[in-house]
Amino acid sequence: MSAKTLYDKLWESHVVRTDENGTALIYIDRHLVHEVTSPQAFEGLRLAGRKPWRVSANLATPDHNVPTTERSGGVSTIVDPISRTQVETLDENCNSFGIPEFKMLDPRQGIVHVVGPEQGATLPGMTVVCGDSHTSTHGAMGALAFGIGTSEVEHVLATQCLIQKKSKAMQIRVEGRVAPGVTAKDIVLAIIGEIGTAGGTGYAIEFAGQAISDLSIEGRLTLCNMAIEAGARAGFVAVDEKTIDYVKGRPYAPSDENWEQAVTNWRTLHSDEGAVFDKVLVLDGSAIKPQVTWGTSPEMVVSIDQSVPDPAGEADDVKAGGMRRALEYMGLEAGTPIEMIRLDRVFIGSCTNSRIEDLRAAAEVAKGRRVAESIKQALVVPGSGLVKAQAEAEGLDEVFIEAGFEWREPGCSMCLAMNADRLEPGERCASTSNRNFEGRQGQGGRTHLVSPAMAAAAAVAGHFIDVGKLD
Amino acid sequence: MEKFETFTGIVCPLDRSNVDTDAIIPKQFLKSIKRSGFGPNLFDEWRYLDQGEPGMDNSRRPLNPDFVLNDPRYQGAKMLLTRKNFGCGSSREHAPWALEDYGFRVIIAPSFADIFFNNCFKNGILPIVLNEEIVEKLFSMAGHQQALALTVDLQEQHLSLSDGETIPFEVDAFRKHCLLNGLDDIGLTLEHVDAIKAYEARRQSEAPWLFA
Secondary structure, eight states: OOOOOHHHHHHHTTEEEEOTTSOEEEEOSEEEEOTTTSHHHHHHHHHHTOOOSOGGGEEEOOOSSOOSSOOTTGGGGOOSHHHHHHHHHHHHHHHHHTOOBOOTTSTTOBOHHHHHHHHTOSOTTOEEEESSGGGGGGGGGTOEEEEOOHHHHHHHHHHSEEEEOOOEEEEEEEESOOOTTOOHHHHHHHHHHHHOTTTTTTEEEEEESHHHHTSOHHHHHHHHHGGGGGTOSEEEEOOOHHHHHHHTTOTTSOOHHHHHHHHHHHTTOSOOTTOOOSEEEEEEGGGOOOEEEOSSSTTSEEETTSBOOOGGGOOOHHHHHHHHHHHHHHTOOTTOBGGGOBOSEEEEOTTTSOSHHHHHHHHHHHTTOOOOTTOSEEEEOOSBHHHHHHHHHTTHHHHHHHHTOEEOOSSSGGGTTSSSOOOOTTOEEEEOSSOOOTTTTSTTOEEEEOOHHHHHHHHHHSBOOOGGGOO | OOOOOOEEEEEEEEOOSSOBHHHHSOGGGGGOSSSSOOGGGTTHHHHBSSOOOTTOOGGGSOBOTTSGGGSGGGTTOOEEEEOSSBTBSOOOTHHHHHHHHHTOOEEEESOBOHHHHHHHHTTTOEEEEOOHHHHHHHHHHHTSSSOOEEEEETTTTEEEOTTSOEEEOOOOHHHHHHHHHTOOHHHHHGGGHHHHHHHHHHHHHHOGGGGO
16 A cells, blocks of 8 residues: 555545546535625525534534624624624524524634634544634644635535545755744745745645644644634644544544544554645744735735835735835835834734644743833733633733733624724734734734734734844 | 527736635625626726725625726726636636626636636636636736727637637536527426436435435
């Protein structure tokens, strides 16, 4: 038997059938559902008189539209009537089709990509989908996880399957050890800076190497979360003992009788010695520094000790044009040192960086310091109700509040500004989210992507600063 | 889904690479629970000078005269010509819904983001990948005083110019079949109910924890 990649193994174990031109029907083990991309799918089911194929394979929670301010009154506290309708529609659909849902006031509610792993609802070896591109996150568990559109949401609901073609396999190895203060976020931004936002298009990416196996599971979730920003629908990491330890005891994890059998299976979830990838990229982890994006695409990224690049130095005309447009939108001059860029707001949260380790890293920086006077708002939005409770048990909420941060309820929040949390036109934000697209955090808003520690450091300094240099 | 038939349409040139789904349809419009009516808000932040919100009367909003969609030459365009990595970002199907609702049935680019590319086919839009050189040539033709019109023939897999020159393109056989016949994927998959059930039975014995 020839050596297989992890992707081969994940793919092959889910093929229901393949037709003559290579199009496969693959089985989906876990379908995560949120309020934005599901209403039209449920409506489609209803119109066709169809029922969900296997309700227990689904798990829903509202996240994009929920307010992060006081909301103990439930859905009725959502001020925007259209947002409220969307959350109510999710509740109604889950009720009527019998789909398990963590509703807005459930302590387990949160960002769907934080909730899945936290509950053990996304497990090694699974296929995981959601009508959300950041579903790649769950690949950190050694799962094949990818985002789908609403037509496919309906397809999975109705058939528990998807029609897919196998992608090509890429391995990205980050060798060596990263320096202290360099996080999973910096690693993935550095990768995107290297291969570009289309570098992974058509590929499923396996992240490997010393710097990746050194990451905690939460770090790997951050890493895989942004595989889509490199163009890859799916990114994943092989299962190791950290993965198994992480899963053990979680509510949806296998019970005692199945545990040993599951673990035996999970230990095979790695690429075999000698497995061949369509493409391999090797990076030196020890050379990676804290990263800051300067433009309107995640590939427009530099290290904290660098300056905003000059389009004049770019040979490709289309690319140079894109850089000029980005500089204009961002209100930046080429050549400005990154550390000179001053911020208006800071956002710590999102499916990329809102887990307990992210909050601990930010709190460590915030502890005993104050948010700079010039910062209008510094938000900390935990990824789930359980993350929030854990942080509060550790006293992190007090650290943040004492330092001048706002401590909020869980949700997607200012990552995409579908709720009330957003930037005003022209405002500049240090954000731990995943996309710095034009208007992403509010029309005219300017986003710089960074790690949680770097965001907290920027909040304290009022401008970007290498977290290691903070007084 | 409607069958994809041969047609001739005006080409609107959007000269940007990495056009993301937030630009195609900004998030404030994703709150709708319907799948139609997104066309007036396609490229909202580039197309209008004011800040767009759901429920506005779009016909009264100030248009950005510098945005290509507002150029009189390209009114009624059915084909969008753009640069690499079109549709990157979110998986929101609202992006192809907005393009389709506006009237675009063909998008031509040197490359597309995977999820968006896939979503197009589910909504009767044909995304066509052509090499950079041809895209460049089409951009120069589309920029002339007289708008460029192309004819798309999916059955024969080519675009043709008014002088008869044809530009061949590749398309996946299964997706072509579905588009040409207006087929519903779910209906096709449900023809394989027995295979799905057989898979489930086998998988359940191998990996019972997945069905607990």
